[in-house]
Amino acid sequence: MAGLYVHIPFCKRRCLYCDFFSTTLLERREEYVQAVLQEINNRREEAGEPIRTIYIGGGTPSMLTAEQIRTILAAIGTKDAKEITMETNPGDLTSEYLHAIRRAGINRLSIGIQSFKDELLQLIGRRHTATQAINAVHMAQEAGFDNISIDLMYALPTQTMTLWEEDIESALRMNIQHISCYGLMYEDGTALSHMRDTGDIEPIDEDTENKMYDVLCCRLKQAGFTHYEVSNFALPGYEAKHNSSYWNGTPYVGIGAGAHSYVGHTRSWNPNEIDAYINGIKQSNLVRESEQLSDTDLYNEHIMLGLRTCQGIYVDKTPIKPRQNPDPLTSGLRDDNGTIARLCGEGLLRLTEDRRIVATQKGLHVLNSIITELMTE
Numbered sequence: 001m002a003g004l005y006v007h008i009p010f011c012k013r014r015c016l017y018c019d020f021f022s023t024t025l026l027e028r029r030e031e032y033v034q035a036v037l038q039e040i041n042n043r044r045e046e047a048g049e050p051i052r053t054i055y056i057g058g059g060t061p062s063m064l065t066a067e068q069i070r071t072i073l074a075a076i077g078t079k080d081a082k083e084i085t086m087e088t089n090p091g092d093l094t095s096e097y098l099h100a101i102r103r104a105g106i107n108r109l110s111i112g113i114q115s116f117k118d119e120l121l122q123l124i125g126r127r128h129t130a131t132q133a134i135n136a137v138h139m140a141q142e143a144g145f146d147n148i149s150i151d152l153m154y155a156l157p158t159q160t161m162t163l164w165e166e167d168i169e170s171a172l173r174m175n176i177q178h179i180s181c182y183g184l185m186y187e188d189g190t191a192l193s194h195m196r197d198t199g200d201i202e203p204i205d206e207d208t209e210n211k212m213y214d215v216l217c218c219r220l221k222q223a224g225f226t227h228y229e230v231s232n233f234a235l236p237g238y239e240a241k242h243n244s245s246y247w248n249g250t251p252y253v254g255i256g257a258g259a260h261s262y263v264g265h266t267r268s269w270n271p272n273e274i275d276a277y278i279n280g281i282k283q284s285n286l287v288r289e290s291e292q293l294s295d296t297d298l299y300n301e302h303i304m305l306g307l308r309t310c311q312g313i314y315v316d317k318t319p320i321k322p323r324q325n326p327d328p329l330t331s332g333l334r335d336d337n338g339t340i341a342r343l344c345g346e347g348l349l350r351l352t353e354d355r356r357i358v359a360t361q362k363g364l365h366v367l368n369s370i371i372t373e374l375m376t377e
């Protein structure tokens with residue numbers, strides 16, 4: 001099984017917190033789609049396995065017409081694909097558009113709602129309203145979509161615990177199957193970081209941010225959602241297959257400007273610049289940088305990705321071993337200094353009966369430092 005990702009980098013305007021690769025040069029869309037079609041044609045067989053999941057992400061893929069989406073999916077070929085996801089902005093969605101992309105083959109929608117509060121949406125520079133978000137989900141359901149994910153954000157400036165709890169309840173009223181949830185990050189160079197630095201906005205304190213995350217996990221669990229990855233929650237059977245393939249080492253081919261691929265322990269990526277990408281495809285001289293992952297890289301990646309999931313990492317059966325000094329007690333996970341035992345003792349990791357280590361709720365608050373501690377050099 002392999003995955004295929006298509007990056008559509010166009011956005012009507014930039015959200016204030018965004019540091020993803022995207023562009024507002026909407027007039028380049030058709031030219032870009034033609035380059036994407038050419039790249040699909042060039043690389044369709046690269047994964048060496050049938051494509052089981054397709055993910056059209058961005059940017060804002062719903063800035064393309066339904067016909068452009070249909071053409072892209074037709075070029076990929078969807079006969080083996082079980083899950084075909086498209087990211088959308090609620091402000092772009094109409095009933096007609098949703099019916100058309102469903103007919104084109106999209107069977108899972110990811111809708112970037114972020115918040116059901118207009119004042120918070122405005123504050124972070126989103127261009128849709130709460131009413132548009134609610135209508136978008138209803139229209140999608142009426143169009144026949146029965147696998148819908150929404151994105152939510154917490155730790156937004158001025159967001160109180162009450163406002164956050166109301167957002168969670170609004171999300172649950174939508175009868176959707178999947179929720180991806182991210183705390184706001186102040187990335188260098190973004191407008192929001194600048195606003196923080198000039199004192200125009202005040203970030204939420206860390207303690208409140210952690211409480212918001214805990215409330216989210218607790219409420220969604222009560223509502224029947226599985227917390228299957230640090231930022232992702234799904235009703236049983238609705239875990240994102242495509243994203244899961246990133247976490248479990250399945251090969252994937254990334255198409256489009258800035259898209260990353262991972263095939264045969266080699267990671268490669270396209271230039272994240274529209275002209276370099278389109279011209280490279282047109283002139284058949286696209287420069288894709290790549291790196292071969294070493295055993296140590298694979299081991300570290302295994303830790304980094306595994307600990308983000310509720311499955312955690314097998315300490316007895318882990319298939320990847322570091323090149324140097326594998327610890328015989330943990331069959332692959334280095335624990336030279338008793339780090340795993342210490343982290344378990346501190347209540348940050350727990351060892352399951354079938355000998356997996358999994359981050360605890362307390363551990364999820366400091367997951368990056370746990371991962372760094374467990375990585376090897």
Ligand code: SF4
Pocket residue numbers: 010011013014015018019020021022058059060089
């Ligand atoms: S819609 Fe997404 S990709 Fe586009 S600017 Fe906003 S956050 Fe960034």
